[in-house]
Amino acid sequence: MSLVFNRRNLIQSAVLGASAAALPGSAMAQARARIVIVGGGFGGATAALTLKRLLPSSDITLIEPFDQFVACPFSNLVIAGLRDITSQSFSYDRLEAAGITRIADTAIDVDPVAKTVSLQWGDDLTYDKLILSPGIDFRFEALEGYHSGMTGRLPHAWKAGSQTLWLQLKLQALEDGQTVIMSVPPAPYRCPPGPYERASLIAHFLKTQKPRSKLIILDAKDQFSKMALFKEAWEEHYPDHLEWRGASNDGTVVRVDAEADTVFTDFESFQSPAINVIPPQKAGFIAERAGVADATGWCPIDPLSFASTLQSDIHVIGDATIAAPMPKSAFSANLQGKVCAVAIARIVAGMSPEPTVLANTCYSYTTPDEAISIAGVYSNAGGKLSSISGAGGVSPLRADKAIRNAEAAQAHHWFETITAEAFG
Amino acid sequence: MASIRLAVPKTAQSGDIIEIKALIQHEMESGFRRGSRGEVIPRDIIVRFECSFEGVQIFAADFHPAIAANPLLTFHMRAEKSGRLLFEWTDQNGETWRDSADLEVI
Numbered sequence: 001m002s003l004v005f006n007r008r009n010l011i012q013s014a015v016l017g018a019s020a021a022a023l024p025g026s027a028m029a030q031a032r033a034r035i036v037i038v039g040g041g042f043g044g045a046t047a048a049l050t051l052k053r054l055l056p057s058s059d060i061t062l063i064e065p066f067d068q069f070v071a072c073p074f075s076n077l078v079i080a081g082l083r084d085i086t087s088q089s090f091s092y093d094r095l096e097a098a099g100i101t102r103i104a105d106t107a108i109d110v111d112p113v114a115k116t117v118s119l120q121w122g123d124d125l126t127y128d129k130l131i132l133s134p135g136i137d138f139r140f141e142a143l144e145g146y147h148s149g150m151t152g153r154l155p156h157a158w159k160a161g162s163q164t165l166w167l168q169l170k171l172q173a174l175e176d177g178q179t180v181i182m183s184v185p186p187a188p189y190r191c192p193p194g195p196y197e198r199a200s201l202i203a204h205f206l207k208t209q210k211p212r213s214k215l216i217i218l219d220a221k222d223q224f225s226k227m228a229l230f231k232e233a234w235e236e237h238y239p240d241h242l243e244w245r246g247a248s249n250d251g252t253v254v255r256v257d258a259e260a261d262t263v264f265t266d267f268e269s270f271q272s273p274a275i276n277v278i279p280p281q282k283a284g285f286i287a288e289r290a291g292v293a294d295a296t297g298w299c300p301i302d303p304l305s306f307a308s309t310l311q312s313d314i315h316v317i318g319d320a321t322i323a324a325p326m327p328k329s330a331f332s333a334n335l336q337g338k339v340c341a342v343a344i345a346r347i348v349a350g351m352s353p354e355p356t357v358l359a360n361t362c363y364s365y366t367t368p369d370e371a372i373s374i375a376g377v378y379s380n381a382g383g384k385l386s387s388i389s390g391a392g393g394v395s396p397l398r399a400d401k402a403i404r405n406a407e408a409a410q411a412h413h414w415f416e417t418i419t420a421e422a423f424g
Numbered sequence: 425m426a427s428i429r430l431a432v433p434k435t436a437q438s439g440d441i442i443e444i445k446a447l448i449q450h451e452m453e454s455g456f457r458r459g460s461r462g463e464v465i466p467r468d469i470i471v472r473f474e475c476s477f478e479g480v481q482i483f484a485a486d487f488h489p490a491i492a493a494n495p496l497l498t499f500h501m502r503a504e505k506s507g508r509l510l511f512e513w514t515d516q517n518g519e520t521w522r523d524s525a526d527l528e529v530i
Contacts, residue, residue: 248449248494250429266445266496267429 027349033058035344036117036127038107038286040064040092042071042330043318044133045422046337048100054345061101061125063117067091069423072191073330074415075160079168080201081209082368088160094424110290112311129344130314132292132299133337134284135159136190136328139297142280144255153258154277157198158190170274171205177212181272183253183263185280186220188298190319190328193225193374195278197364200230203238204367214241218253218265222246225327226364226374229395233366253277283320290314298322303380305343305353306336315340325387326378331360334418339380355381357388363411370404371411426450430511432525436503444483446475447496448513448521454489472514473497477527478507503529 035051037044040062048062069090077083092102103125109118110132116124138156140147146154157167174180180202184195199217206213223246224230234242245251255264262271282288282297292299292308299316300309301323308314317340318333326332335358343353361375377391395407431445448470455467467489475483483499506528513521 250447266447266498267431 027351028054028345029056031055031058031345031348033128033344033348034126035060035129035131036125037062037131037133038064038117039133039135039284039318040066040069040095040102041133041135041318041333042418042422043333043337044131045069045092045095046334047131047133047317047341048095049098049422050338050341051345052098052100054341055348056099058348059101060099061103062092062095063103063105063107063119063125064092065104065106065120067104070160070164071330071415071419072158072160072194073418075157075164076194076198076201077365077368078160078164079157079171079198080205080368081168081172082201085160085165088164090419090423092423107286108289110286110314112291112314115313128313129348130290131340131344132284132287132290132314132316132320133318133333134286134320136281136283136319137285138279139282140279142185143253143277145258146256146277146279150256150258150277153261154256154263154275156278157276158194158278158281167274167276171202172209174210174213174274176210178210178274179270179272180206180213180215180274180276181263181270182215182217182276182278183256184217184219184221184224184278186252188324188328189278189281191362192327192329193230193362193364195219196224196226196230197366198276199242199244200233200238200364200366201368203234203242206241207238211241214243216270217242217244218251218263218270219244219246220252222248225362226372226394228397229372230364230366232397233370233372237367283316287316287320292316293320294322296322303383303385304355305347306340307343315344323385325376326358326360326385327362327376329360329362330418331362331414332358334422335359337422355379358385359392361414363407363414365408365411366404369408370401371408372404373407373410426513426521428511428513428521428523430523430525432509432527434526435528435530438504438529440503441500442503442527443498443500444475444509445496445498446473446511447494449494450513450515452487452489452491452493452495456489467516470495470513470515474512475499476510477501478505482509503527505529 052060071088078085105119105122155167157163250265250267253263283293287293301321306315317336319328358378363371363373365371372395374394375392377388427449429447436442453468457465473485509525511523
């Protein structure tokens with residue numbers, strides 16, 4: 001159990017450490033800056049709370065159109081019918097109580113020269129510093145036959161909410177014996193082990209509810225996160241309910257036909273009433289409008305402050321960034337939100353940002369009560385993000401069930417801690 | 425034995441342009457990579473692909489070390505009569521792999 005407290009402490013101590021590093025506080029307490037944050041997910045909400053704490057006299061504005069945030073971590077349990085979606089939902093009440101102004105609107109454009117953000121309904125906002133935490137958008141054009149109007153027929157469920165429930169319904173409506181199809185995109189995408197956790201839990205659902213059905217994963221890659229651990233779990237738990245096909249085994253989906261409920265690889269076609277297409281991805285669209293995304297569709301940053309390397313006075317955090325070796329995860333976004341907030345607080349108080357240590361842990365469920373994890377520790381010194389070798393690691397192979405059960409319990413603690421950190 | 429996948433329409437109208445896909449599972453080891461102990465991993469690549477229809481070559485390609493693993497080729501032909509397509513890959517040591525597909529023109 002010590003592992004639990006270590007990792008929980010890691011999240012919390014990062015803030016305390018960051019705050020301590022930000023001293024002396026008097027310059028910050030008096031600094032008055034207009035800071036606008038776009039996107040109220042794990043990155044944006046954390047950055048807003050941290051900035052309000054560090055710069056109490058400044059105007060901190062969060063632009064987020066939805067009143068409820070629906071978390072992606074643990075949403076695979078919802079898809080498999082093992083968790084209620086209300087447990088995934090968080091309001092912005094605590095942020096507003098802390099003095100953060102939330103505007104329920106969508107940022108549709110950024111003028112990085114005039115330093116303004118345009119909203120869909122409201123008046124333009126002027127900023128001294130802008131933080132973009134826009135998450136992901138889908139590259140619909142990257143898959144032949146696919147477009148944004150198909151997400152009802154071929155749900156992605158890669159942004160949690162109605163899509164999560166839609167995929168859950170499709171699985172429940174399945175007739176026993178019918179095949180489920182999942183299409184996994186090439187890297188990079190949000191949550192590298194996410195598709196394989198989802199596959200595990202869907203296979204569990206089939207094994208217990210539709211025992212003559214199976215899931216086929218069509219993957220555009222040959223290697224994936226925690227691959228050996230997942231394959232071990234699949235062999236043990238789902239030999240008849242899950243089949244994985246990698247890119248070199250004709251696994252890459254190249255075309256979809258939503259009307260025919262069919263996806264195509266180069267050599268075969270697969271028809272199913274329950275197809276989960278996880279599309280190729282890019283940074284949320286406002287990143288493109290602001291000119292902070294490069295030709296890859298993602299946002300290059302200075303890892304010391306998460307300042308965009310393409311536009312001044314704009315910072316980018318979370319899934320939208322190019323932050324490898326840090327993965328695109330809620331944990332990464334949360335820590336990047338803190339590091340970015342501390343860096344901005346130092347800058348507006350006349351100090352320069354300082355290097356620090358970042359970390360990430362991704363838990364994945366392989367059954368409802370067993371989980372595996374991968375952890376990394378990173379430095380942002382020297383102008384780049386780098387893994388600190390010898391720190392972090394993955395769960396052991398061929399481990400006792402008690403270890404898997406303990407990690408499942410740790411995952412629950414992790415979820416409670418990180419959502420409390422971000423949303424209260 | 426390398427695994428081969430072919431995609432050829434079973435039937436076509438005379439005069440149709442048909443799409444043909446051919447994939448072979450092969451490491452295509454470039455010879456430029458090093459192993460964990462710093463040793464050079466020796467080159468092991470396919471160097472030639474040929475496709476013929478009823479004995480007439482319709483497509484051929486030379487492969488070099490920059491070609492990715494599991495090379496997939498897509499090309500087209502005009503279907504004019506029924507017959508057999510032959511596919512052949514040859515590696516740097518002269519080893520060959522063959523497969524075939526029949527096309528019926530209706």
